[in-house]
Amino acid sequence: MRAFWIVVFCLAAVLVPAPTATADVLPTDSNIRYFGRWNTSSSTAFVSEWAGAYVLVGFTGTTVKLRQRNSIDLFASIDGGPDVSYRNVSGTVNLTPTPLAAGTHTLRVSYRPVAGSYRGDAVFQGVILDPGARTVVPQTPSRIIEFIGDSITVGQLSSKQALTAYGWLTGERLRTGHTQIAVGGACLYPAADGCIGMSQRFLKTGLAATAPDWDFSRYQASAVVINLGTNDVGHGVTGAQFQSAYIALLRNVRAKYPNANIFALQTFRKRYIAETQAAVAAVGDARVRFVNTDGWINEATDTVDNVHPNDTGHRKIADRLVPLLS
Structure with a gap:
Protein backbone atom coordinates (compact mmCIF):
# COMPACT_ATOMS: atom_id res chain seq x y z
CA MET A 1 0.00 0.00 0.00
CA ARG A 2 2.78 2.38 0.84
CA ALA A 3 4.37 1.84 -2.59
CA PHE A 4 1.02 2.70 -4.26
CA TRP A 5 0.83 6.10 -2.54
CA ILE A 6 4.41 6.88 -3.45
CA VAL A 7 3.64 6.21 -7.12
CA VAL A 8 0.49 8.38 -7.01
CA PHE A 9 2.34 11.24 -5.34
CA CYS A 10 5.13 11.13 -7.91
CA LEU A 11 2.66 11.17 -10.81
CA ALA A 12 0.84 14.18 -9.31
CA ALA A 13 4.11 16.06 -8.96
CA VAL A 14 4.88 15.45 -12.61
CA LEU A 15 1.42 16.50 -13.87
CA VAL A 16 1.10 19.84 -11.98
CA PRO A 17 1.90 22.59 -14.56
CA ALA A 18 4.61 25.09 -13.76
CA PRO A 19 3.36 28.67 -13.26
CA THR A 20 3.44 30.73 -16.48
CA ALA A 21 5.66 33.79 -16.38
CA THR A 22 4.07 37.21 -16.76
CA VAL A 137 0.10 49.18 -31.65
CA PRO A 138 -2.37 51.65 -30.07
CA GLN A 139 -4.48 53.95 -32.20
CA THR A 140 -2.50 57.17 -32.58
CA PRO A 141 -3.31 60.55 -34.14
CA SER A 142 -1.63 61.70 -37.32
CA ARG A 143 -1.04 65.29 -36.11
CA ILE A 144 1.01 66.60 -33.17
CA ILE A 145 0.73 70.07 -31.66
CA GLU A 146 3.54 71.46 -29.53
CA PHE A 147 2.99 74.15 -26.88
CA ILE A 148 6.05 76.14 -25.74
CA GLY A 149 5.86 78.16 -22.55
CA ASP A 150 6.31 78.60 -18.81
CA SER A 151 4.25 77.67 -15.74
CA ILE A 152 1.02 78.81 -17.42
CA THR A 153 1.58 76.30 -20.21
CA VAL A 154 2.63 73.68 -17.65
CA GLY A 155 -0.76 74.11 -15.98
CA GLN A 156 0.73 75.02 -12.61
CA LEU A 157 -1.94 75.45 -9.90
CA SER A 158 -4.66 73.85 -12.04
CA SER A 159 -6.22 70.68 -10.66
CA LYS A 160 -4.19 68.15 -12.68
CA GLN A 161 -1.37 70.41 -13.87
CA ALA A 162 -0.41 69.45 -17.44
CA LEU A 163 -3.60 67.45 -17.94
CA THR A 164 -5.86 70.42 -17.14
CA ALA A 165 -3.71 72.98 -18.96
CA TYR A 166 -4.92 74.63 -22.15
CA GLY A 167 -2.42 72.79 -24.37
CA TRP A 168 -3.48 69.34 -23.25
CA LEU A 169 -7.17 70.31 -23.46
CA THR A 170 -6.75 71.74 -26.96
CA GLY A 171 -4.97 68.66 -28.24
CA GLU A 172 -7.56 66.33 -26.73
CA ARG A 173 -10.46 68.27 -28.25
CA LEU A 174 -8.82 68.23 -31.68
CA ARG A 175 -7.90 64.54 -31.23
CA THR A 176 -4.28 65.26 -32.01
CA GLY A 177 -1.08 64.27 -30.30
CA HIS A 178 0.22 67.06 -28.08
CA THR A 179 3.02 68.03 -25.74
CA GLN A 180 3.98 70.98 -23.56
CA ILE A 181 7.62 72.02 -23.87
CA ALA A 182 7.33 74.16 -20.77
CA VAL A 183 8.68 74.62 -17.27
CA GLY A 184 7.66 76.84 -14.39
CA GLY A 185 9.56 80.12 -14.12
CA ALA A 186 10.96 80.00 -17.66
CA CYS A 187 11.87 83.13 -19.56
CA LEU A 188 12.16 83.55 -23.30
CA TYR A 189 15.53 85.28 -23.07
CA PRO A 190 18.33 83.50 -21.12
CA ALA A 191 18.64 86.11 -18.39
CA ALA A 192 21.91 86.80 -16.60
CA ASP A 193 20.47 85.66 -13.26
CA GLY A 194 19.97 82.13 -14.58
CA CYS A 195 16.34 82.21 -15.74
CA ILE A 196 15.92 79.43 -18.31
CA GLY A 197 15.80 80.92 -21.79
CA MET A 198 13.39 78.96 -23.93
CA SER A 199 14.78 80.47 -27.14
CA GLN A 200 17.73 78.13 -26.56
CA ARG A 201 16.27 75.42 -24.32
CA PHE A 202 13.64 74.61 -26.97
CA LEU A 203 16.39 72.65 -28.73
CA LYS A 204 17.06 70.35 -25.76
CA THR A 205 15.75 66.95 -24.75
CA GLY A 206 15.48 67.99 -21.09
CA LEU A 207 15.51 70.99 -18.79
CA ALA A 208 19.23 71.43 -18.20
CA ALA A 209 21.51 73.45 -20.44
CA THR A 210 23.71 70.34 -20.59
CA ALA A 211 20.85 68.08 -21.69
CA PRO A 212 21.39 66.37 -25.05
CA ASP A 213 20.04 68.08 -28.14
CA TRP A 214 16.62 66.81 -29.12
CA ASP A 215 16.39 64.65 -32.24
CA PHE A 216 13.65 66.45 -34.17
CA SER A 217 13.36 63.57 -36.64
CA ARG A 218 11.49 61.62 -33.96
CA TYR A 219 8.32 63.60 -34.65
CA GLN A 220 7.21 66.65 -36.61
CA ALA A 221 4.74 69.10 -35.09
CA SER A 222 2.01 70.31 -37.44
CA ALA A 223 1.43 73.38 -35.27
CA VAL A 224 3.40 75.17 -32.55
CA VAL A 225 1.85 77.55 -29.99
CA ILE A 226 4.21 79.88 -28.09
CA ASN A 227 3.23 81.64 -24.87
CA LEU A 228 6.31 83.33 -23.41
CA GLY A 229 7.16 86.68 -21.84
CA THR A 230 5.31 86.60 -18.54
CA ASN A 231 8.49 86.04 -16.50
CA ASP A 232 11.12 88.03 -18.42
CA VAL A 233 10.10 91.36 -16.88
CA GLY A 234 11.07 90.13 -13.43
CA HIS A 235 14.53 89.16 -14.64
CA GLY A 236 15.54 92.48 -16.13
CA VAL A 237 15.13 91.49 -19.77
CA THR A 238 14.98 94.53 -22.02
CA GLY A 239 12.58 94.94 -24.90
CA ALA A 240 15.41 94.64 -27.40
CA GLN A 241 16.70 91.45 -25.78
CA PHE A 242 13.22 89.96 -25.72
CA GLN A 243 12.54 90.76 -29.37
CA SER A 244 15.89 89.33 -30.47
CA ALA A 245 15.27 86.12 -28.50
CA TYR A 246 11.76 85.79 -29.94
CA ILE A 247 13.13 86.06 -33.47
CA ALA A 248 15.71 83.39 -32.63
CA LEU A 249 13.01 81.08 -31.25
CA LEU A 250 10.73 81.54 -34.26
CA ARG A 251 13.61 80.76 -36.59
CA ASN A 252 14.60 77.71 -34.56
CA VAL A 253 11.03 76.41 -34.62
CA ARG A 254 10.77 76.95 -38.37
CA ALA A 255 14.11 75.23 -38.99
CA LYS A 256 13.05 72.18 -37.00
CA TYR A 257 9.41 72.08 -38.20
CA PRO A 258 9.46 73.28 -41.83
CA ASN A 259 5.73 72.68 -42.39
CA ALA A 260 4.26 73.81 -39.07
CA ASN A 261 1.91 76.71 -38.51
CA ILE A 262 3.33 78.83 -35.66
CA PHE A 263 1.20 80.91 -33.31
CA ALA A 264 2.82 83.57 -31.09
CA LEU A 265 0.34 84.33 -28.31
CA GLN A 266 0.12 87.72 -26.69
CA THR A 267 0.82 87.01 -23.01
CA PHE A 268 -2.28 87.17 -20.86
CA ARG A 269 -0.59 89.80 -18.68
CA LYS A 270 0.06 91.93 -21.79
CA ARG A 271 3.85 91.98 -21.53
CA TYR A 272 6.20 92.63 -24.49
CA ILE A 273 3.29 92.92 -26.91
CA ALA A 274 5.04 95.27 -29.34
CA GLU A 275 8.22 93.19 -29.25
CA THR A 276 6.30 89.98 -29.96
CA GLN A 277 4.51 91.58 -32.91
CA ALA A 278 7.79 92.98 -34.21
CA ALA A 279 9.47 89.56 -33.98
CA VAL A 280 6.66 87.95 -35.97
CA ALA A 281 6.95 90.67 -38.60
CA ALA A 282 10.73 90.36 -38.74
CA VAL A 283 10.78 86.67 -39.67
CA GLY A 284 8.57 87.39 -42.69
CA ASP A 285 6.87 83.99 -42.64
CA ALA A 286 3.26 83.73 -43.79
CA ARG A 287 2.67 80.76 -41.49
CA VAL A 288 3.85 82.59 -38.36
CA ARG A 289 0.99 84.49 -36.75
CA PHE A 290 0.66 86.86 -33.79
CA VAL A 291 -2.47 86.07 -31.76
CA ASN A 292 -4.21 88.84 -29.81
CA THR A 293 -5.52 87.28 -26.59
CA ASP A 294 -7.44 90.29 -25.26
CA GLY A 295 -10.55 89.12 -23.43
CA TRP A 296 -9.69 85.44 -23.43
CA ILE A 297 -9.66 85.18 -19.63
CA ASN A 298 -10.60 87.37 -16.69
CA GLU A 299 -7.81 87.64 -14.10
CA ALA A 300 -10.29 88.05 -11.25
CA THR A 301 -12.35 84.93 -11.98
CA ASP A 302 -10.29 82.73 -14.28
CA THR A 303 -6.95 82.64 -12.44
CA VAL A 304 -5.77 81.31 -9.09
CA ASP A 305 -3.48 84.22 -8.28
CA ASN A 306 -4.02 86.81 -11.06
CA VAL A 307 -1.38 84.96 -13.11
CA HIS A 308 -1.99 81.23 -13.35
CA PRO A 309 -5.31 80.16 -14.91
CA ASN A 310 -7.59 77.91 -12.91
CA ASP A 311 -9.38 75.01 -14.60
CA THR A 312 -12.04 77.35 -15.95
CA GLY A 313 -9.42 79.73 -17.32
CA HIS A 314 -7.59 76.95 -19.11
CA ARG A 315 -10.85 75.72 -20.64
CA LYS A 316 -11.57 79.24 -21.90
CA ILE A 317 -8.13 79.48 -23.51
CA ALA A 318 -8.68 76.11 -25.18
CA ASP A 319 -12.07 77.36 -26.43
CA ARG A 320 -10.22 80.09 -28.33
CA LEU A 321 -7.35 77.93 -29.57
CA VAL A 322 -9.38 75.04 -30.95
CA PRO A 323 -10.88 76.97 -33.88
CA LEU A 324 -7.50 78.61 -34.63
CA LEU A 325 -5.71 75.27 -34.81
CA SER A 326 -8.42 73.25 -36.51
Whole structure:
Protein backbone atom coordinates (compact mmCIF):
# COMPACT_ATOMS: atom_id res chain seq x y z
CA MET A 1 0.00 0.00 0.00
CA ARG A 2 2.78 2.38 0.84
CA ALA A 3 4.37 1.84 -2.59
CA PHE A 4 1.02 2.70 -4.26
CA TRP A 5 0.83 6.10 -2.54
CA ILE A 6 4.41 6.88 -3.45
CA VAL A 7 3.64 6.21 -7.12
CA VAL A 8 0.49 8.38 -7.01
CA PHE A 9 2.34 11.24 -5.34
CA CYS A 10 5.13 11.13 -7.91
CA LEU A 11 2.66 11.17 -10.81
CA ALA A 12 0.84 14.18 -9.31
CA ALA A 13 4.11 16.06 -8.96
CA VAL A 14 4.88 15.45 -12.61
CA LEU A 15 1.42 16.50 -13.87
CA VAL A 16 1.10 19.84 -11.98
CA PRO A 17 1.90 22.59 -14.56
CA ALA A 18 4.61 25.09 -13.76
CA PRO A 19 3.36 28.67 -13.26
CA THR A 20 3.44 30.73 -16.48
CA ALA A 21 5.66 33.79 -16.38
CA THR A 22 4.07 37.21 -16.76
CA ALA A 23 4.85 39.27 -19.83
CA ASP A 24 7.52 41.82 -18.88
CA VAL A 25 7.51 44.63 -21.46
CA LEU A 26 10.51 46.95 -21.74
CA PRO A 27 10.30 50.63 -22.80
CA THR A 28 11.99 49.69 -26.09
CA ASP A 29 9.01 47.58 -27.20
CA SER A 30 8.29 48.60 -30.80
CA ASN A 31 4.53 48.81 -30.23
CA ILE A 32 4.76 51.51 -27.53
CA ARG A 33 4.18 55.09 -28.67
CA TYR A 34 5.78 58.13 -26.99
CA PHE A 35 4.54 61.73 -27.20
CA GLY A 36 6.77 64.63 -26.25
CA ARG A 37 10.46 64.49 -25.52
CA TRP A 38 11.83 61.35 -23.92
CA ASN A 39 15.45 60.65 -23.13
CA THR A 40 15.91 57.10 -24.42
CA SER A 41 19.64 56.77 -23.75
CA SER A 42 18.93 53.90 -21.32
CA SER A 43 17.06 50.98 -22.87
CA THR A 44 15.48 50.10 -19.52
CA ALA A 45 14.40 53.56 -18.34
CA PHE A 46 12.96 56.29 -20.58
CA VAL A 47 12.89 59.73 -18.93
CA SER A 48 10.56 62.69 -19.54
CA GLU A 49 11.29 66.11 -18.04
CA TRP A 50 9.16 68.60 -19.97
CA ALA A 51 5.48 68.88 -19.03
CA GLY A 52 2.85 67.10 -21.08
CA ALA A 53 4.88 64.09 -22.24
CA TYR A 54 2.97 60.82 -22.20
CA VAL A 55 3.20 57.21 -23.32
CA LEU A 56 0.58 54.97 -24.98
CA VAL A 57 0.64 51.20 -24.57
CA GLY A 58 -1.78 48.90 -26.39
CA PHE A 59 -2.05 45.47 -24.79
CA THR A 60 -4.08 42.28 -24.57
CA GLY A 61 -5.16 40.50 -21.41
CA THR A 62 -6.96 41.66 -18.29
CA THR A 63 -4.31 43.36 -16.13
CA VAL A 64 -1.48 45.83 -16.46
CA LYS A 65 1.15 46.93 -13.97
CA LEU A 66 3.52 49.85 -14.35
CA ARG A 67 7.18 49.51 -13.46
CA GLN A 68 8.61 52.62 -11.80
CA ARG A 69 12.08 53.27 -10.48
CA ASN A 70 11.80 55.79 -7.63
CA SER A 71 8.94 57.83 -6.23
CA ILE A 72 6.80 59.92 -8.60
CA ASP A 73 3.25 61.26 -9.01
CA LEU A 74 1.55 60.13 -12.19
CA PHE A 75 -1.77 59.88 -14.01
CA ALA A 76 -2.98 56.75 -15.78
CA SER A 77 -5.96 56.29 -18.07
CA ILE A 78 -7.16 52.94 -19.41
CA ASP A 79 -9.31 52.66 -22.54
CA GLY A 80 -9.92 56.40 -22.66
CA GLY A 81 -11.32 56.50 -19.14
CA PRO A 82 -10.63 59.15 -16.46
CA ASP A 83 -7.03 60.02 -15.65
CA VAL A 84 -6.52 58.39 -12.25
CA SER A 85 -3.99 60.00 -9.93
CA TYR A 86 -1.29 57.87 -8.30
CA ARG A 87 0.68 59.76 -5.68
CA ASN A 88 4.20 59.03 -4.51
CA VAL A 89 4.41 55.59 -6.14
CA SER A 90 7.44 53.50 -6.99
CA GLY A 91 8.31 49.94 -7.92
CA THR A 92 5.47 47.85 -9.36
CA VAL A 93 2.25 49.88 -9.57
CA ASN A 94 -0.92 47.84 -10.07
CA LEU A 95 -3.19 49.83 -12.38
CA THR A 96 -5.90 47.14 -12.55
CA PRO A 97 -6.74 45.93 -9.03
CA THR A 98 -10.05 44.93 -10.60
CA PRO A 99 -9.20 42.97 -13.76
CA LEU A 100 -10.43 44.27 -17.10
CA ALA A 101 -12.62 42.35 -19.49
CA ALA A 102 -10.64 40.07 -21.76
CA GLY A 103 -9.67 41.81 -24.99
CA THR A 104 -7.45 44.57 -26.30
CA HIS A 105 -6.88 47.71 -24.21
CA THR A 106 -4.96 50.99 -24.24
CA LEU A 107 -3.00 52.55 -21.36
CA ARG A 108 -1.90 56.19 -21.25
CA VAL A 109 0.58 57.35 -18.60
CA SER A 110 1.67 60.93 -17.90
CA TYR A 111 4.03 62.02 -15.13
CA ARG A 112 3.87 65.09 -12.94
CA PRO A 113 6.26 67.73 -14.35
CA VAL A 114 9.61 67.79 -12.58
CA ALA A 115 10.25 71.46 -11.87
CA GLY A 116 10.58 74.10 -9.19
CA SER A 117 10.51 72.66 -5.67
CA TYR A 118 9.11 69.33 -6.85
CA ARG A 119 11.53 66.51 -7.53
CA GLY A 120 10.27 63.16 -8.73
CA ASP A 121 11.55 60.27 -10.83
CA ALA A 122 9.62 60.67 -14.11
CA VAL A 123 10.94 57.41 -15.52
CA PHE A 124 9.01 54.84 -17.54
CA GLN A 125 10.46 51.35 -17.13
CA GLY A 126 7.80 49.42 -18.99
CA VAL A 127 4.77 47.36 -17.99
CA ILE A 128 3.91 43.88 -16.75
CA LEU A 129 1.06 42.05 -18.50
CA ASP A 130 -0.81 38.79 -17.98
CA PRO A 131 0.89 35.51 -18.85
CA GLY A 132 0.59 35.08 -22.61
CA ALA A 133 -0.52 38.70 -23.17
CA ARG A 134 1.24 40.96 -25.65
CA THR A 135 1.52 44.56 -26.71
CA VAL A 136 -0.27 45.90 -29.78
CA VAL A 137 0.10 49.18 -31.65
CA PRO A 138 -2.37 51.65 -30.07
CA GLN A 139 -4.48 53.95 -32.20
CA THR A 140 -2.50 57.17 -32.58
CA PRO A 141 -3.31 60.55 -34.14
CA SER A 142 -1.63 61.70 -37.32
CA ARG A 143 -1.04 65.29 -36.11
CA ILE A 144 1.01 66.60 -33.17
CA ILE A 145 0.73 70.07 -31.66
CA GLU A 146 3.54 71.46 -29.53
CA PHE A 147 2.99 74.15 -26.88
CA ILE A 148 6.05 76.14 -25.74
CA GLY A 149 5.86 78.16 -22.55
CA ASP A 150 6.31 78.60 -18.81
CA SER A 151 4.25 77.67 -15.74
CA ILE A 152 1.02 78.81 -17.42
CA THR A 153 1.58 76.30 -20.21
CA VAL A 154 2.63 73.68 -17.65
CA GLY A 155 -0.76 74.11 -15.98
CA GLN A 156 0.73 75.02 -12.61
CA LEU A 157 -1.94 75.45 -9.90
CA SER A 158 -4.66 73.85 -12.04
CA SER A 159 -6.22 70.68 -10.66
CA LYS A 160 -4.19 68.15 -12.68
CA GLN A 161 -1.37 70.41 -13.87
CA ALA A 162 -0.41 69.45 -17.44
CA LEU A 163 -3.60 67.45 -17.94
CA THR A 164 -5.86 70.42 -17.14
CA ALA A 165 -3.71 72.98 -18.96
CA TYR A 166 -4.92 74.63 -22.15
CA GLY A 167 -2.42 72.79 -24.37
CA TRP A 168 -3.48 69.34 -23.25
CA LEU A 169 -7.17 70.31 -23.46
CA THR A 170 -6.75 71.74 -26.96
CA GLY A 171 -4.97 68.66 -28.24
CA GLU A 172 -7.56 66.33 -26.73
CA ARG A 173 -10.46 68.27 -28.25
CA LEU A 174 -8.82 68.23 -31.68
CA ARG A 175 -7.90 64.54 -31.23
CA THR A 176 -4.28 65.26 -32.01
CA GLY A 177 -1.08 64.27 -30.30
CA HIS A 178 0.22 67.06 -28.08
CA THR A 179 3.02 68.03 -25.74
CA GLN A 180 3.98 70.98 -23.56
CA ILE A 181 7.62 72.02 -23.87
CA ALA A 182 7.33 74.16 -20.77
CA VAL A 183 8.68 74.62 -17.27
CA GLY A 184 7.66 76.84 -14.39
CA GLY A 185 9.56 80.12 -14.12
CA ALA A 186 10.96 80.00 -17.66
CA CYS A 187 11.87 83.13 -19.56
CA LEU A 188 12.16 83.55 -23.30
CA TYR A 189 15.53 85.28 -23.07
CA PRO A 190 18.33 83.50 -21.12
CA ALA A 191 18.64 86.11 -18.39
CA ALA A 192 21.91 86.80 -16.60
CA ASP A 193 20.47 85.66 -13.26
CA GLY A 194 19.97 82.13 -14.58
CA CYS A 195 16.34 82.21 -15.74
CA ILE A 196 15.92 79.43 -18.31
CA GLY A 197 15.80 80.92 -21.79
CA MET A 198 13.39 78.96 -23.93
CA SER A 199 14.78 80.47 -27.14
CA GLN A 200 17.73 78.13 -26.56
CA ARG A 201 16.27 75.42 -24.32
CA PHE A 202 13.64 74.61 -26.97
CA LEU A 203 16.39 72.65 -28.73
CA LYS A 204 17.06 70.35 -25.76
CA THR A 205 15.75 66.95 -24.75
CA GLY A 206 15.48 67.99 -21.09
CA LEU A 207 15.51 70.99 -18.79
CA ALA A 208 19.23 71.43 -18.20
CA ALA A 209 21.51 73.45 -20.44
CA THR A 210 23.71 70.34 -20.59
CA ALA A 211 20.85 68.08 -21.69
CA PRO A 212 21.39 66.37 -25.05
CA ASP A 213 20.04 68.08 -28.14
CA TRP A 214 16.62 66.81 -29.12
CA ASP A 215 16.39 64.65 -32.24
CA PHE A 216 13.65 66.45 -34.17
CA SER A 217 13.36 63.57 -36.64
CA ARG A 218 11.49 61.62 -33.96
CA TYR A 219 8.32 63.60 -34.65
CA GLN A 220 7.21 66.65 -36.61
CA ALA A 221 4.74 69.10 -35.09
CA SER A 222 2.01 70.31 -37.44
CA ALA A 223 1.43 73.38 -35.27
CA VAL A 224 3.40 75.17 -32.55
CA VAL A 225 1.85 77.55 -29.99
CA ILE A 226 4.21 79.88 -28.09
CA ASN A 227 3.23 81.64 -24.87
CA LEU A 228 6.31 83.33 -23.41
CA GLY A 229 7.16 86.68 -21.84
CA THR A 230 5.31 86.60 -18.54
CA ASN A 231 8.49 86.04 -16.50
CA ASP A 232 11.12 88.03 -18.42
CA VAL A 233 10.10 91.36 -16.88
CA GLY A 234 11.07 90.13 -13.43
CA HIS A 235 14.53 89.16 -14.64
CA GLY A 236 15.54 92.48 -16.13
CA VAL A 237 15.13 91.49 -19.77
CA THR A 238 14.98 94.53 -22.02
CA GLY A 239 12.58 94.94 -24.90
CA ALA A 240 15.41 94.64 -27.40
CA GLN A 241 16.70 91.45 -25.78
CA PHE A 242 13.22 89.96 -25.72
CA GLN A 243 12.54 90.76 -29.37
CA SER A 244 15.89 89.33 -30.47
CA ALA A 245 15.27 86.12 -28.50
CA TYR A 246 11.76 85.79 -29.94
CA ILE A 247 13.13 86.06 -33.47
CA ALA A 248 15.71 83.39 -32.63
CA LEU A 249 13.01 81.08 -31.25
CA LEU A 250 10.73 81.54 -34.26
CA ARG A 251 13.61 80.76 -36.59
CA ASN A 252 14.60 77.71 -34.56
CA VAL A 253 11.03 76.41 -34.62
CA ARG A 254 10.77 76.95 -38.37
CA ALA A 255 14.11 75.23 -38.99
CA LYS A 256 13.05 72.18 -37.00
CA TYR A 257 9.41 72.08 -38.20
CA PRO A 258 9.46 73.28 -41.83
CA ASN A 259 5.73 72.68 -42.39
CA ALA A 260 4.26 73.81 -39.07
CA ASN A 261 1.91 76.71 -38.51
CA ILE A 262 3.33 78.83 -35.66
CA PHE A 263 1.20 80.91 -33.31
CA ALA A 264 2.82 83.57 -31.09
CA LEU A 265 0.34 84.33 -28.31
CA GLN A 266 0.12 87.72 -26.69
CA THR A 267 0.82 87.01 -23.01
CA PHE A 268 -2.28 87.17 -20.86
CA ARG A 269 -0.59 89.80 -18.68
CA LYS A 270 0.06 91.93 -21.79
CA ARG A 271 3.85 91.98 -21.53
CA TYR A 272 6.20 92.63 -24.49
CA ILE A 273 3.29 92.92 -26.91
CA ALA A 274 5.04 95.27 -29.34
CA GLU A 275 8.22 93.19 -29.25
CA THR A 276 6.30 89.98 -29.96
CA GLN A 277 4.51 91.58 -32.91
CA ALA A 278 7.79 92.98 -34.21
CA ALA A 279 9.47 89.56 -33.98
CA VAL A 280 6.66 87.95 -35.97
CA ALA A 281 6.95 90.67 -38.60
CA ALA A 282 10.73 90.36 -38.74
CA VAL A 283 10.78 86.67 -39.67
CA GLY A 284 8.57 87.39 -42.69
CA ASP A 285 6.87 83.99 -42.64
CA ALA A 286 3.26 83.73 -43.79
CA ARG A 287 2.67 80.76 -41.49
CA VAL A 288 3.85 82.59 -38.36
CA ARG A 289 0.99 84.49 -36.75
CA PHE A 290 0.66 86.86 -33.79
CA VAL A 291 -2.47 86.07 -31.76
CA ASN A 292 -4.21 88.84 -29.81
CA THR A 293 -5.52 87.28 -26.59
CA ASP A 294 -7.44 90.29 -25.26
CA GLY A 295 -10.55 89.12 -23.43
CA TRP A 296 -9.69 85.44 -23.43
CA ILE A 297 -9.66 85.18 -19.63
CA ASN A 298 -10.60 87.37 -16.69
CA GLU A 299 -7.81 87.64 -14.10
CA ALA A 300 -10.29 88.05 -11.25
CA THR A 301 -12.35 84.93 -11.98
CA ASP A 302 -10.29 82.73 -14.28
CA THR A 303 -6.95 82.64 -12.44
CA VAL A 304 -5.77 81.31 -9.09
CA ASP A 305 -3.48 84.22 -8.28
CA ASN A 306 -4.02 86.81 -11.06
CA VAL A 307 -1.38 84.96 -13.11
CA HIS A 308 -1.99 81.23 -13.35
CA PRO A 309 -5.31 80.16 -14.91
CA ASN A 310 -7.59 77.91 -12.91
CA ASP A 311 -9.38 75.01 -14.60
CA THR A 312 -12.04 77.35 -15.95
CA GLY A 313 -9.42 79.73 -17.32
CA HIS A 314 -7.59 76.95 -19.11
CA ARG A 315 -10.85 75.72 -20.64
CA LYS A 316 -11.57 79.24 -21.90
CA ILE A 317 -8.13 79.48 -23.51
CA ALA A 318 -8.68 76.11 -25.18
CA ASP A 319 -12.07 77.36 -26.43
CA ARG A 320 -10.22 80.09 -28.33
CA LEU A 321 -7.35 77.93 -29.57
CA VAL A 322 -9.38 75.04 -30.95
CA PRO A 323 -10.88 76.97 -33.88
CA LEU A 324 -7.50 78.61 -34.63
CA LEU A 325 -5.71 75.27 -34.81
CA SER A 326 -8.42 73.25 -36.51
